[in-house]
Amino acid sequence: MRIRVFDGILWGVTFLLVVTVFLMPDTVPLHWDENWQIDGYGSRYMFLILAFIPMAIYYGMTLTKHIDPKRMNLEKRKKTYRLFQYGLTVFFLILAAFFEYSAFNPQQDGEQFVLLLVSVLLIGMGNYLPKIPQNYFFGVKTPWTLASEYVWKKTHKISGYCFILIGFINGISALVHFSYTYLVLMISIIGMTVFIYVYSYFLFRKCSQNIDE
Structure with a gap:
């Protein structure tokens, strides 16, 4: 049940991230330098890649767990593995949401x-x-x-x-x-x-x- 809830949240947030991309201007900031000054612009559709990275990580880790030759080791520590899977997915969800926010507020440090x-x-x-x-x-x-x-x-x-x-x-x-x-x-x-x-x-x-x- 807990996994299904997380799946639902992941799909829901990803949907919102994708919809947000189509609300952006055609050209958006894509890169900031070490002083957080914009030094690169590009198409808003580049953010679609960022939006789908969390899903790729989440389901990618689900796949690798099942095809790993040492998958029995992972089964013994499945809670730890799942924690990494959830943690990395949430990290990239937050990162994607933040950079989409930055596209609308480019002067935000x-x-x-x-x-x-x-x-x-x-x-x-x-x-x-x-x-x-x-x-x-x-x-x-x-x-x-x-x-x-x-x-x-x-x-x-x-x-x-x-x-x-x-x-x-x-x-x-x-x-x-x-x-x-x-x-x-x-x-x-x-x-x-x-x-x-x-x-x-x-x-x-x-x-x-x-x-x-």
Whole structure:
């Protein structure tokens, strides 16, 4: 019943997002720079893509759960998986609604809202990343996490801490209106990605050496 209610809400909100697109001017702002100044315009129909992204994520995650070779792992943690599915869908619904609002109010400064929304997403994901079971579609997938369940668990645990840390740093930067918040966010995410990839490799290598000995 809960799933059907969410499906109904998703379809209803998506319908409203699509209808709103046809109420926009033919040409609308599509891109803002790091100072939240409009630096790109285009057709209103580009917003149709944004409107359907939440639905694509929601039903895409439903599909991948059923075709994943390790789907039994996901079944054991289906509440966690469903939480990510709902959370990501709601995140992109809010984002789509916000950018459609910005198309009608192009001078509205939305930088802080977007950054705080991203911070909430990162912190939320960080809290639940360690609970994601080994699978082929969702999570931190490196050759070494997929090869070893132990490496998967340890990598996701450290990844969770990284997500939360970056989320807090980004949120604080947004609240104090730090001029280079976007730059800090991008560097943090790239640095975290490299660190996690290297960490999983060396952890797998250490485990392999212990087994050989």
